Amino acid sequence: MANTFGYGAMTNHLADIQKSKAIIIFGANPAVNHPVGFQHFLKAKEINGAKLIVVEPRFTRTAAKADMFAQIRPGTDIPFMYGMINLILKNGWEDKKFVAERTFGFEEIAKEAAKYTPEVVEDITGVPAQQLIDITRVYAQTKPGTLIWAMGLTQHTIGTSNARLAPILQLILGNMGKPGGGTNILRGHDNVQGATDMGCLSENLPGYFPNAEPGFKHWANVWQVDFEWLKARFAPDMMFKNGFTLSRWWQGVLEEETIHNGPAGKLRAMVCMGNGLISVAQTEKVKQALDKLELFVMIDIFPHDAIAYTDRKDGVYLLPAASQYETSGTVTATNRSGQWRYQVVNPIYESKADQDILFAFAKKFGFYNEYVRALGDGKGNFVWPEDATREIAKGVKTIGLSGWLPERLKAHTDNWHMFDELTLEGKGPMKGEYYGLPWPCWSDKHPGTPNLYDNSLPVMKGGMGFRNNFGLKQELNGVEYDMLASEGSVPPGSTQKGGYPAITAANIEALAGITLTEEEKAKVAGKAWHTDLSMILVNKALEAGLCPYGNARARMFVKEWADQIPRHREPLHSPRTDMVAKYPSFKDKPNHFRVDTKYESIQMQKDWAKEFPLNLITARLVTHNGQGIESRISPALSEIYPEMFIEIHPDRALKLGIKDGDMVWVHSPEGTKGYMKAKYSYSIKEDCVFAPFHWAGIHQGKDLSKNYPEGLVPYSVGESINTVTNYGYDIVTQIPETKGGLCRIEKA
Ligand SMILES: Nc1nc2c(c(=O)[nH]1)N[C@H]1C(S)=C(S)[C@@H](COP(=O)(O)OP(=O)(O)OC[C@H]3O[C@@H](n4cnc5c(=O)[nH]c(N)nc54)[C@H](O)[C@@H]3O)O[C@H]1N2
Numbered sequence: 001m002a003n004t005f006g007y008g009a010m011t012n013h014l015a016d017i018q019k020s021k022a023i024i025i026f027g028a029n030p031a032v033n034h035p036v037g038f039q040h041f042l043k044a045k046e047i048n049g050a051k052l053i054v055v056e057p058r059f060t061r062t063a064a065k066a067d068m069f070a071q072i073r074p075g076t077d078i079p080f081m082y083g084m085i086n087l088i089l090k091n092g093w094e095d096k097k098f099v100a101e102r103t104f105g106f107e108e109i110a111k112e113a114a115k116y117t118p119e120v121v122e123d124i125t126g127v128p129a130q131q132l133i134d135i136t137r138v139y140a141q142t143k144p145g146t147l148i149w150a151m152g153l154t155q156h157t158i159g160t161s162n163a164r165l166a167p168i169l170q171l172i173l174g175n176m177g178k179p180g181g182g183t184n185i186l187r188g189h190d191n192v193q194g195a196t197d198m199g200c201l202s203e204n205l206p207g208y209f210p211n212a213e214p215g216f217k218h219w220a221n222v223w224q225v226d227f228e229w230l231k232a233r234f235a236p237d238m239m240f241k242n243g244f245t246l247s248r249w250w251q252g253v254l255e256e257e258t259i260h261n262g263p264a265g266k267l268r269a270m271v272c273m274g275n276g277l278i279s280v281a282q283t284e285k286v287k288q289a290l291d292k293l294e295l296f297v298m299i300d301i302f303p304h305d306a307i308a309y310t311d312r313k314d315g316v317y318l319l320p321a322a323s324q325y326e327t328s329g330t331v332t333a334t335n336r337s338g339q340w341r342y343q344v345v346n347p348i349y350e351s352k353a354d355q356d357i358l359f360a361f362a363k364k365f366g367f368y369n370e371y372v373r374a375l376g377d378g379k380g381n382f383v384w385p386e387d388a389t390r391e392i393a394k395g396v397k398t399i400g401l402s403g404w405l406p407e408r409l410k411a412h413t414d415n416w417h418m419f420d421e422l423t424l425e426g427k428g429p430m431k432g433e434y435y436g437l438p439w440p441c442w443s444d445k446h447p448g449t450p451n452l453y454d455n456s457l458p459v460m461k462g463g464m465g466f467r468n469n470f471g472l473k474q475e476l477n478g479v480e481y482d483m484l485a486s487e488g489s490v491p492p493g494s495t496q497k498g499g500y501p502a503i504t505a506a507n508i509e510a511l512a513g514i515t516l517t518e519e520e521k522a523k524v525a526g527k528a529w530h531t532d533l534s535m536i537l538v539n540k541a542l543e544a545g546l547c548p549y550g551n552a553r554a555r556m557f558v559k560e561w562a563d564q565i566p567r568h569r570e571p572l573h574s575p576r577t578d579m580v581a582k583y584p585s586f587k588d589k590p591n592h593f594r595v596d597t598k599y600e601s602i603q604m605q606k607d608w609a610k611e612f613p614l615n616l617i618t619a620r621l622v623t624h625n626g627q628g629i630e631s632r633i634s635p636a637l638s639e640i641y642p643e644m645f646i647e648i649h650p651d652r653a654l655k656l657g658i659k660d661g662d663m664v665w666v667h668s669p670e671g672t673k674g675y676m677k678a679k680y681s682y683s684i685k686e687d688c689v690f691a692p693f694h695w696a697g698i699h700q701g702k703d704l705s706k707n708y709p710e711g712l713v714p715y716s717v718g719e720s721i722n723t724v725t726n727y728g729y730d731i732v733t734q735i736p737e738t739k740g741g742l743c744r745i746e747k748a
């Protein structure tokens with residue numbers, strides 16, 4: 001099952017933010033959620049005099065450090081960014097050369113931006129026109145500028161559009177591919193980047209190979225198994241279909257008429273490995289689905305809250321997983337760097353490392369031999385995790401993991417004091433490599449890539465253009481455009497003078513100016529750079545100073561998408577009914593990760609704001625983590641924030657007759673309600689409330705403590721705000737709209 005929380009990696013690295021002169025943050029609170037990384041932001045301010053701009057619905061601890069703070073209405077970042085682009089173009093602050101040489105579709109963006117005057121933006125976002133003008137003037141004229149985002153941009157029905165418009169803003173300013181610039185998405189869990197890279201999403205295979213026959217054939221080749229054998233593992237016609245997502249698996253159990261699960265029909269069993277389950281929206285549905293499953297297997301280092309939500313007495317199995325300290329291997333950090341970790345202790349008691357649990361399953365299901373065939377001698381004799389790391393290096397060329405050999409990664413962990421913090425350059429024994437070999441690390445000799453898309457550096461020093469993934473020509477408004485970069489836009493030391501396509505067996509000789517031997521030709525026949533396991537194509541490209549994936553233009557316009565350019569659409573449950581008519585949501589989408597997903601039909605159903613007048617924002621606290629089980633089982637952390645609460649502005653509370661510390665009911669348009677403590681706060685506007693999502697164990701007011709295994713009740717239980725968050729899912733990724741929605745509050 002896929003985890004749909006977030007997409008995208010940092011283009012630059014964390015310490016590179018120290019080189020920024022302007023930092024604009026949309027919907028991230030690094031002072032709280034990335035406190036170690038936030039030190040680089042503070043250093044940029046102190047050492048570099050960088051201007052820090054925060055665009056946020058709440059006055060956060062990050063906002064407290066900002067030079068400029070725009071208190072935006074949730075879900076309206078697109079109008080804000082278009083407003084900036086409008087002013088940039090009016091004042092001629094765009095980087096014309098960059099746009100002309102390295103992008104596609106700019107005119108469409110300019111047309112849309114023209115609609116968003118400062119007055120229009122003020123009406124939609126609630127940010128005063130003059131503030132937008134001031135922020136744009138500073139950000140557009142102070143370079144290099146970096147753009148930061150995290151969950152405040154992604155957890156919306158239009159999350160994907162948000163995540164497209166932010167890089168478009170950076171492209172227009174020419175801030176892409178520059179030290180101190182880029183788009184830097186602060187990712188969540190340890191190794192969430194690695195998990196995405198390894199195919200833990202239900203719509204693609206490891207290394208982002210499309211969920212289609214060529215992708216499976218590539219992996220069959222790497223795994224040395226027969227493609228037909230792989231095919232036989234799937235129900236008929238289901239092999240190339242997206243799977244369910246974590247946010248909607250329950251629909252597969254509960255709502256037969258709206259699922260598209262082929263001959264398998266309803267979901268009957270679930271294995272949950274390292275996820276809290278109550279952390280996704282609609283916990284009442286999650287509860288009902290847990291009750292209805294025939295088999296529920298939890299593989300976790302601790303039996304977590306989901307256990308308490310189901311009343312069932314059988315069909316539940318807890319498999320004790322070992323923690324990261326009891327195993328070893330690589331994780332991938334938010335800046336694409338690899339880190340080797342050594343085991344500290346052997347798994348304690350009867351716990352097993354996750355991979356050993358998976359191996360045991362594979363044996364039981366009868367495909368262990370195929371499962372481990374690519375490892376070691378192919379007969380089950382292998383060294384974990386070294387051989388698995390080699391398999392990754394062999395198969396994942398798409399993002400350039402070929403250079404991530406275990407020996408190299410271990411040397412980086414062993415010598416991490418031998419790297420420069422600001423440039424990541426190695427010294428002494430590590431000379432010539434960048435710390436953590438940030439991907440793409442194209443080959444065993446490539447040093448890694450600290451900053452993506454920097455075409456001022458040779459490819460063998462981490463330089464590159466944009467990826468050629470979308471053809472050579474594209475038509476737009478009757479004109480045919482070249483999708484490759486212009487003449488003159490190319491990393492130095494290349495055999496080419498401008499753009500070039502992705503490397504294949506068919507074009508390598510012409511592009512690199514070489515002749516392959518007959519033996520080489522036979523080895524690479526029919527292959528492209530990312531499917532050629534011999535490495536001949538990649539190595540020959542690198543020798544010619546060519547980036548294996550080509551040198552193309554960044555697309556601002558995407559023909560195949562629901563919105564070809566990012567467009568503002570109001571949240572499904574919007575506090576501004578007048579805006580819904582002007583900026584309606586998408587048409588309902590059938591068969592979206594196997595389930596029908598509603599947009600317009602919910603949005604138009606009624607004037608939600610009348611009954612549910614408060615905008616609900618959910619986010620994080622520094623002392624708790626995720627679903628909260630790992631921090632609520634700590635007596636010390638539970639003491640700092642001992643109970644679930646909801647922040648409300650005192651002026652609004654006064655109108656509702658709610659005093660600071662009163663218990664309240666928070667009602668959701670879903671028909672559910674949550675019981676929690678009201679807390680006065682001035683950090684939100686009067687029409688918003690804020691609640692953390694770290695609690696569980698009380699469901700619609702009912703205490704579930706008795707349902708935890710004996711002796712394992714967390715020190716703090718509370719209502720999960722996800723019982724109250726509203727229906728709404730991103731049109732592409734299906735991330736829940738947990739940062740936009742409505743509620744009503746009454747004194748309990
Ligand atoms: N202490 C701690 N650290 C963590 C975590 C944790 O649970 N605890 N979780 C980790 C994980 S998994 C992740 S993904 C990251 C997440 O890191 P962040 O994205 O920083 O996390 P949040 O606090 O959920 O959301 C950030 C901000 O978005 C704002 N916001 C809400 N709606 C909007 C909007 O429409 N527009 C804008 N511009 N802003 C909006 C919220 O007010 C909030 O302050 O943190 C990681 N770090």
Ligand SMILES: Nc1nc2c(c(=O)[nH]1)N[C@H]1C(S)=C(S)[C@@H](COP(=O)(O)OP(=O)(O)OC[C@H]3O[C@@H](n4cnc5c(=O)[nH]c(N)nc54)[C@H](O)[C@@H]3O)O[C@H]1N2
Nearest residue numbers: 005274275276277279299300301321618626627628693738
């Ligand atoms: N309302 C609202 N909801 C949200 C969000 C929000 O901002 N608002 N944010 C969303 C986001 S971005 C995220 S990432 C999710 C987070 O939600 P979850 O992923 O559910 O959160 P965690 O608490 O990090 O859960 C991790 C689980 O993994 C277990 N674990 C830790 N180490 C290991 C290991 O080595 N092996 C195994 N098998 N298990 C292990 C832990 O014990 C824990 O149970 O919540 C999402 N939900």
Ligand SMILES: [Mo]
Nearest residue numbers: 005006188189
């Ligand atoms: Mo996350």
